[in-house]
Amino acid sequence: MKGIKGKILKVDLNNQQYEVDEKGDQFYRKYIGGRGFALYYMHKEMNPKVDPLSPENMLVFAGSILVGAQGPAIPRLTVCGKSPLTGSFGESEAGGFWAPELKKAGFDAVVVTGRAEKPVYLWIKDGEVEFRDAGHLWGKVTGEVQESIREEHGDKQIHVAQIGPGGENLVRFGNITNKLGHFNGRCGLGAVMGSKNLKAIAVRGTKNVELADREKVLELNRWTAKEGMQTSQGKRLHKSGTWTTVRSNHEAGALPTRNWNKGQFFGVDKISDESWQESIAREGRGCFACPIRCKRVVEVDNELEVDPAYGGPEYETVGALGSTLEIDSKEIIAKANELCNKHTLDTISTGMTIAFAMECYENGLLTREDCDGLDLKFGNGEAALTLIDKIARREGIGDLLAEGSKRAAEKIGQGAEKYVHQVKGQEVPMHDPRVKTGVGLQYALASYGADHMKAPHDTDFVSEEKHGFKSLKPLGLDKPVDPLSLSDDKVRLFYTLEVYWTLIDILGCCCFGYAPAGPVSLEQLLELIKAVTGDHISLKELMDAAERSIDMARVFNNKIGLTREDDRLADKFFENFADGPLKGTGGIDREEFEQAVELYYRMMGWDPQTLEPERSKLAKMGITWISEDEGEDS
Ligand code: SF4
Numbered sequence: 001m002k003g004i005k006g007k008i009l010k011v012d013l014n015n016q017q018y019e020v021d022e023k024g025d026q027f028y029r030k031y032i033g034g035r036g037f038a039l040y041y042m043h044k045e046m047n048p049k050v051d052p053l054s055p056e057n058m059l060v061f062a063g064s065i066l067v068g069a070q071g072p073a074i075p076r077l078t079v080c081g082k083s084p085l086t087g088s089f090g091e092s093e094a095g096g097f098w099a100p101e102l103k104k105a106g107f108d109a110v111v112v113t114g115r116a117e118k119p120v121y122l123w124i125k126d127g128e129v130e131f132r133d134a135g136h137l138w139g140k141v142t143g144e145v146q147e148s149i150r151e152e153h154g155d156k157q158i159h160v161a162q163i164g165p166g167g168e169n170l171v172r173f174g175n176i177t178n179k180l181g182h183f184n185g186r187c188g189l190g191a192v193m194g195s196k197n198l199k200a201i202a203v204r205g206t207k208n209v210e211l212a213d214r215e216k217v218l219e220l221n222r223w224t225a226k227e228g229m230q231t232s233q234g235k236r237l238h239k240s241g242t243w244t245t246v247r248s249n250h251e252a253g254a255l256p257t258r259n260w261n262k263g264q265f266f267g268v269d270k271i272s273d274e275s276w277q278e279s280i281a282r283e284g285r286g287c288f289a290c291p292i293r294c295k296r297v298v299e300v301d302n303e304l305e306v307d308p309a310y311g312g313p314e315y316e317t318v319g320a321l322g323s324t325l326e327i328d329s330k331e332i333i334a335k336a337n338e339l340c341n342k343h344t345l346d347t348i349s350t351g352m353t354i355a356f357a358m359e360c361y362e363n364g365l366l367t368r369e370d371c372d373g374l375d376l377k378f379g380n381g382e383a384a385l386t387l388i389d390k391i392a393r394r395e396g397i398g399d400l401l402a403e404g405s406k407r408a409a410e411k412i413g414q415g416a417e418k419y420v421h422q423v424k425g426q427e428v429p430m431h432d433p434r435v436k437t438g439v440g441l442q443y444a445l446a447s448y449g450a451d452h453m454k455a456p457h458d459t460d461f462v463s464e465e466k467h468g469f470k471s472l473k474p475l476g477l478d479k480p481v482d483p484l485s486l487s488d489d490k491v492r493l494f495y496t497l498e499v500y501w502t503l504i505d506i507l508g509c510c511c512f513g514y515a516p517a518g519p520v521s522l523e524q525l526l527e528l529i530k531a532v533t534g535d536h537i538s539l540k541e542l543m544d545a546a547e548r549s550i551d552m553a554r555v556f557n558n559k560i561g562l563t564r565e566d567d568r569l570a571d572k573f574f575e576n577f578a579d580g581p582l583k584g585t586g587g588i589d590r591e592e593f594e595q596a597v598e599l600y601y602r603m604m605g606w607d608p609q610t611l612e613p614e615r616s617k618l619a620k621m622g623i624t625w626i627s628e629d630e631g632e633d634s
Contacts, residue, residue, distance in 0.1 A: 001025040001028055001029070001065065001533045001534065001535055002210050002211055002212040002532065002533055002534045003065050003066060003068070003069055003209060003210070003211055003212070003532040003533045003534075004028050004065055004108055004533075005103060005106055005107055005108050005209075006022055006023055006024070006028075006108070007020050007021070007022055007023075007106060007107050007108060008020070008021040008022075008023060008037070008107060008108055008109045008110075008111060009021075009107045009109070009110045009111070009124070009129065010110075010111045010113075011110060011111065011112045011113070011114075011122065011129070012113055012114045013055070013112065013113065013114035013115055013116040013120070013131075013196050013197070013198060014055060014113075014114035014115065014116075015114070016116065016120070016131045018129050020107075021111075023108075025535075027040075028065050028108075029065075029535070029537060029541070029545075030545060030548070030622065031506075031545065031548075031549070032064055032065055032503075032506040032507060032542070032545045032546075032549075033062055033063055033064020033065055033066070033067065033078070033108070033109075033506050033507060033508050034062050034063075034064055034076065034078035034080075034091075034093070034505050034506040034507075034508060034549075035062075035078060035080055035091050035502075035505065035506060035549045035552075035553065036506045036545060036548070036549045036552075037060065037062040037064075037108070037109045038058075038060035038062055038078065038080035038081075038091070038109075039080070039089070039549060039552035039553060039556060040552075041058060041060060041111050042058055042060070042080065042081075042082075042089070042556060043552060043555070043556060043625075043626045045058065045111075045113075046058045046082075046113075048082065048556050048557075048559040048560045049559070049560060049561070050082065052081070052082040052083060052084040052087065052090075052188075052191075052192060052195075053084050053170060053191065053192065053195040054115075054195070055113070055114045055115035055195075055196065056113070057081050057082050057113075057192055057195070058081055058082075058111060058112065058113050059079065059080075059081040059111075059112045059113075059189065059192050059193060059196065059198075060078075060079065060080045060081065060109060060110070060111050060112070061077060061078075061079055061098075061099075061102070061109060061110040061112070061161065061201065062077070062078045062079075062080070062099075062108070062109040062110075063076075063077065063078075063099040063100070063102060063103050063108055063109060063508055064076070064078075064099075064108075064506060064507050064508030065507070065508075065529075065532065065533055066507050066508050066509065066528070066529065066532050066533075067099045067100055067103055067508035068099070068100045068103030068104060068209035069209060069211055069217050069289075069528075069532045070217060070218060070221055070289040071217045071220055071221055071289065071528050071531075071532065072220060072221050072224035072225075072228070072289070072290055072291060072292070072513050072520055072528075073224075073287070073290045073292060073509055073510040073512065073513020073514065073518060073520065074100075074288075074289070074290075074507070074508055074509050074510070074513075074528075075095045075096055075097065075099060075100060075287035075288040075289070075290060075508070075510060076093050076094065076095060076099060076505070076508040076509065076510060077093070077094045077095075077096065077098050077099035077102075077161065077178065077182075077184065077508075078091065078092070078093050078099075078184075078505065078506075078508070079091070079092055079094070079176055079184040079189050080092075080189075081189050081192045082192075082560075083187040083188055083189065083192075083426075083448060083449070084170070084172045084188045084191045084192060084195075085172045085173055085187055085188035085191075085349070085404050085425050085426055085449065086187060086188075086424040086425045086426050086448060086449040087424070087425065087560065087562075088424050088447060088448055088449065088556075088557050088560060088562055088566070089447050089448055089553045089556045089557055089560075090186075090187030090188065090189055090192075090448050091186075091187060091447070091448045091553075092175070092176075092183075092184035092185055092186045092187050092189055092448075093184065093453075093505055094176070094177075094178060094182045094183050094184040094185070095182045095287035095288075095290075095295070095510055096159075096178040096179045096181070096182030096287050096288070097159045097178060097179050097182075097287065097288045098159045098160075098161045098178035098179070098182075098203060099288075099508060100288040100289070101159040101203045101204065101205050101288075102124070102203045102205070103205065103209050104205025104206065104207055104208065104209065105124050105125060105126055105127065105203045105204060105205030105207075106124075106126060106127035106205060106207070107124070107127075110122075110124075110201065112196065112198065114196065115195065115196045115197055116131070116196065116197040116198065117197070118133070118134075118135060118197060119133070119134040119135055119137065119138040119197045119198075119199050120132060120133060120134050120197060120198060120199065121134040121137065121149065121162075121198070121199045121200040121201065121202060122198070122200070122201040122202065123153070123202050124201065124202070124203045124204070125203070125204045125205070126204070126205055126206055126207060134197075134199035134200065136148070137149075137199050137200070138168060138199060139165060139168065140164075141164050141165065141342035141343060142162055142163075142164045142177055142180055142310075142341065142342055142343075142344060143180055143307070143309055143310070143342065145160065145162050145164075145199065145200060146160045146162070146179075146180060149200065149202045153202075153204070155204060157204060158202050158203070158204045159178055159179060159202070159203050159204070160178060160179075160200050160201070160202045160203075161176055161177070161178045161184075161200065161201045161203075162176065162177060162178070162199060162200035162201075162344075163175075163176060163177075163190045163193045163194055163198075163199060163200070163344045164177075164342055164343040164344040164392070165343050165344075165392045165393060166190060166191075166340075166343040166344045166345040166391070166392040166402075167190030167191055167193050167194040167344045168194045168199075169194065169392065169393060169394045169402065170191045170194050170195060170394075170402075171188070171190075171191055171345060171391060171392060171394070171402040172188045172191055172402065172403055172404045172407070173186075173188045173191075173345060173346040173349035173350065173353070173404055173427075174188055174189075174190030174191040174193075174194060174344050174345060174346070175188075175189065175190045175344050175345065175346045176189055176190045176193060176344065177341060177344055180309050180310050180311065180341065181285065181295060181297075181309075181310060181311030181341070182287065182295075182311075183341070183344075183346070185346040185347070185348065186346055186348070186349070186426065186448070186449070186451065187426065187448050187449065188346070188349075188404075190344045211531065211532050212530070212531060212532060212533060212534030212535075213530075213531040213532075213534070214531075216527070216528075216531035217528065217531045217532060220520070220524060220527065220528055220531070221289060221291060223524075224291050224292070224513070224519060224520055225291035227519075228291070228292075228518075228519035228520060229291065229292070229519070231519040232467075233467070233516075233517065233518050233519050234292060234518070234519040237292050237294040237512055237518065238284065238292055238293055238294060239277075240273045240277070241284065241294045241295065241296045241314055241315070242294075242314045242315035242316070243272070243273035243276055243277075243296065243314075243315055243318065244273045245315040245430075246268065246271055246272050246273065246315060246318055246319070246323075247268060247272045247273065249319075249430075249431075249432070250263075250264050250265055250268040250272075250323075252435055252581075252582075253435075253577060253579075253580035253581040253582040253583075254431075254432035254434065254435045254577075254582070255268065255319065255323050255430075256319050256320075256323060256324050256430050256432065257323045257324065257326065258323075258324070258326050258355075258359075258378055259324060259352075259355035259356060259358065259359045259378075259419060259421075260324070260355075260421055260432075260572050261359075261578060262578065262579050262580065263432065263577050263578075263579060263580040263582060264579065264580040264581075265322075265323040265326070265328070266326075266328070267322075267323070267326070267327075267328025268323070270328040270329070270330065271318055271322050271323065271328055271330060271333065275330065276296075276298070276312075276330060279330060280298045280299060280300055280306070280330055280331065280334060281296065281297070281298055281312065282297045282298060282299050282308055282312075283297065284296060284297060285297055285311065287510065290510070290513065292512065292513060292518065292519075294512055295311055295312075296311060296312035296313065296314060297311055297312045298311075298312035298313070298330075298334045298337075300331045300334055300335065302331065304331050304332070304334075304335045306331070306334045306335050306338050307338060310337070310338045310341040310342060311337075311341065312334065312337065313333055313334060313336075313337040313347070315430065316347065316348050316429055316430050316452075317333070317336075317337050317340075317347040317348075317351070318333060319351070319430030320347055320348045320350070320351025320352055320355075320429075320430060321333050321336040321337060321340075321347060321350070321351040321354075321384070322351075324351050324352065324355045324430070325351060325354060325355055325358060325378060325379070325381075325384055326378040326379040327379060327381045327384060328379075329381050332381035332382075332384070332385065335385055336350075336351075336381075336384060336385060336388055339385065339388045339389060339392075340388060343388070343389075343392035345388065345391065345392055348427055348429050348430070349404060349405075349426070349427045350388060350391065352405060352421065352422075352427035352428070353391070353401050353404060353405045353408065353427065354384055354387055354388075354401070355378075356405040356408065356409065356416075356419050356420055357371070357376055357387070357397070357401055357408070358376050358377065358378050358380075359378075359419040360412060360416055360419055361376035361377065362376075362377060362378065363419075365412055365414050365415075365416050366397075366412065370397060371383075371397050372390070372395075372396040372397050374386060374387065374397070387401070400412075404422075404425060404426075404427070405419075405420045405421075405422060405427055406420050406422050406425045407425070418571075420570075421570040421572050422449070422450060422570060423443050423444055423446070423449050423450035423566075423567075423568065423569065423570060424448070424449035424450070424562075424566050425449060426448070426449025426450045426451075427450065428443055428450040428570055429443075429450060429451065429452040430452070431452045431457065432573070433569065433573045433588065434573055434577065434582070434586035434587065434588060435483060435484070435582075435586065436457050436458035436459055436483045436484075437458065437483065437484060437485065437486050437490065437588060437593075437596075438455060438457065438458040438483070438490065438493070438494045438497070439452060439457055439458065440569050440573055440588060440593065441455075441491070441494045441596060441597070441600065442454040442455055442494075442498070443569055443570070444567045444568060444569040444593075444597060445498075445567055445597065445600060447550070447553035447554060447556075447557055448553075450570070453501070453511065454498055454501060454502075455494060455497035455498040455500075455501050456468055456472075456497050456500075456501060456511075456516050456517065458481070458483035458490075459483055460516050461477070461480055461481055461493060461497075462480050462481070462482065462483055463480045464480055466480070467515075467516055468515075468516035471515035471516045471521060471522065472496075472497070472500065472515060472516055472522065474522050474523070474539070475496050475500055475522070475539075475543075476496065477493065477496065481493050486588075486589070486592045486593060486595070486596040488599060490596065491596050491599045491600050491603065492603070494600065495600060495603045495604070498550070499543050499546045499547050499550065500543070500546070502546040502547070502549060502550055503542050503543060503545070503546035505546075506545065506546055506549055507525075507529070507542075509525070522539075526539060529542070544621065547604075547621065548621040548622070548623060550604070551604070551613050551617065551618065551621055551623065552623060552626055554604070554606060554611060554613060555612075555613065555618075555626050555627055557611075558610075558611055558612060562611075563611065564597075564608075564609070564611060567597060569588070569593060573587070573588050574587050574588050574589075574590050574593075575587050604617070605617030605620075612627075613627075615627075
C-alpha cells in the first residue's frame with residue numbers, strides 16, 4: 001500500500017529506548033489510523049486498569065493511511081491514552097502540521113510508555129530518534145518552547161507537539177498543542193504527557209510520502225481550492241470558521257449561558273461573528289495543505305496584549321469562556337483563550353469548570369476567602385483570567401479546580417454536583433441536546449466522555465433538501481428525522497452518522513473538509529483514498545473499520561469496569577428551558593432517552609446490560625483477540 005511508511009515508533013521512557021514496529025498492509029487496512037492504531041496497542045500491551053497518571057499508561061500519537069498526502073483537509077493528529085479526567089479510554093483529534101511531518105520523518109504513529117526520570121523531549125528527524133534534556137524548557141509556555149527547540153536545531157520548519165504548565169502540573173483537562181494554535185483538547189491527555197515527564201515531541205521530515213497517484217491527489221486539492229470554496233460550506237468556513245453558531249444558537253434559545261441556566265445571552269451582539277470580524281479578527285489560517293483555511297486568528301494591542309501567534313477562539317471557546325460565564329468582552333475572551341493555549345488547558349473544560357465555581361460562589365458554597373479573595377461573580381472577566389493562571393499552576397483555589405468540575409464538586413460537597421454538567425467526568429461542550437437529541441446520544445455514548453464531534457448534528461438531516469441528508473445518501477439515509485425525535489429512525493440515523501464520523505477521524509481527515517460539514521463529497525473521499533493508497537478499499541470495508549474501532553473502545557472501557565451508569569446524560573438536559581423562546585419546554589423525556597440508548601446498544605451488537613459485544617459481533621469484526629488474550633492476527 002502507498003501512502004504509509006509501514007513503521008510505528010515505540011518509545012519506552014523508563015530506560016530511554018525505542019524500537020520500530022513494522023506492520024504489513026493488512027494491519028493498515030484493518031485499523032486505518034487514529035484510534036484504530038491506538039486501540040490495537042492499548043489492548044495488546046496495556047492493562048486497562050492502570051492509573052492514567054502512572055508510567056504504565058500508554059500515550060499514542062497517530063496519523064493514518066492518508067495523513068501526509070497533500071489532499072484537502074487531511075492533517076489530523078489523534079492522541080489516545082487512558083484519560084485522567086474520565087478514567088475511560090481517552091481520545092482527542094487536532095489539526096495542524098505535526099502528523100504530516102511525522103509521516104515525512106518516517107513514522108505512521110508514536111507509542112509512548114513509561115516515565116522519564118527528568119523532563120525530556122523526543123527529537124525525531126528522518127527516521128532518527130533522540131531523547132533530549134528538557135530541564136530548561138520545563139515551566140515554560142508553549143510559544144517559548146517552540147521557539148527554543150527550533151533555535152536549538154537551527155530549523156524553523158520543525159513541528160512540536162507539546163505541553164505547557166497545565167500539562168506539567170497534571171491539570172486533569174490539560175491538553176496538547178502543535179504550532180501553538182492546534183489542540184488535542186479533550187480528555188486531559190496533556191496531563192498524561194506531563195506525568196511521563198515528556199515536555200514535547202519535535203519532528204522534522206524531508207522525505208515526501210509516496211502516493212499511488214500524486215496528480216489525482218493534487219487535482220482534488222485544486223478542486224477544493226476553486227469549486228469547493230464556492231460552495232456555501234466552503235465560503236462560510238473560510239470567512240467565519242464556527243463563529244456564526246453563536247448567533248444561531250442564541251436565536252434558537254440554546255446558547256449555553258450562565259452555566260446553562262439560560263439559553264440566551266444579553267451580550268450576544270458583542271460576541272457574534274460580525275462583531276469579531278469588525279474588530280480584533282485577523283486573517284485566518286489553515287492546516288497542512290488545506291485550502292479552506294478556517295482557523296480563526298485574533299490580535300489585541302491594548303494592555304491585555306493578545307498575541308496572534310496563539311490563533312483565536314472558535315465557537316466552543318466563545319461559548320465556554322464567554323456566554324457560559326456571562327462575559328461579553330471579546331478582548332477578555334481572546335485573552336482567556338490565549339492563556340489556555342499558552343498553558344495547554346482545554347478551553348471547554350476550563351470554561352465549564354470556572355462556570356461551576358462561579359455558580360458555587362453565587363450560591364454561597366464557595367466564599368471569597370475560599371477563592372483567594374477573587375469576587376467570582378458571573379461576568380467578572382478579570383477574575384476568570386486570574387483563575388485560568390491559578391488552575392494551570394495549581395495555586396490556591398486553582399488546585400481544586402484543576403481536578404475538573406466533577407471531582408471539585410465532590411470535595412466541596414453541600415450539593416455542589418447540581419452545578420456540574422458532565423458525562424464520564426468530562427464537561428459538556430456548547431451544544432444543547434434539548435434542541436438536537438442526537439447530540440444527547442453523542443454526549444452519553446462517546447467512549448471518552450461528552451463530545452460534540454462524534455457525529456454530524458441533527459439539524460442537517462431534517463429534510464431531503466438539507467445538504468447533510470443529500471450528501472450522505474450513499475450511506476443509506478432514506479428519510480429525514482426531526483431533531484427532537486428519539487424514534488427508532490433517529491437512533492438508526494445516529495448510529496450511521498457516528499460510524500461515518502469515526503471513519504473521518506480514523507482516516508485523519510478534518511470533518512470541516514468533508515460532507516456534510518465541508519465541501520468534499522463522499523465520492524471524492526473514496527477517490528482520494530484510492531489515489532493515495534493505490535488500493536480499492538470499499539465504503540463497506542471502511543465503515544467496518546470505523547465500527548471496529550468503536551467496538552474496541554467499548555471493550556477497553558468494559559475491561560476498566562465502566563458500566564451503563566457511565567453512559568448517563570447530564571441531568572440538566574432532562575429539565576425544561578428556564579428562559580427565552582423555549583421557556584417551559586425542551587426537557588428530554590428520560591425514559592425515551594434510555595430506550596434510545598438501549599436500542600443503540602442492540603444495533604451495535606452489545607448486551608444492553610453488560611455492554612459486552614456479542615462474540616459473533618467481535619468475530620464479524622475480526623477482533624475476538626481483544627477479549628480472549630488470543631494474541632493478534634496482524
Ligand atoms: S477545514 Fe479548517 S480545521 Fe479543517 S483542515 Fe482545513 S483549515 Fe484545518
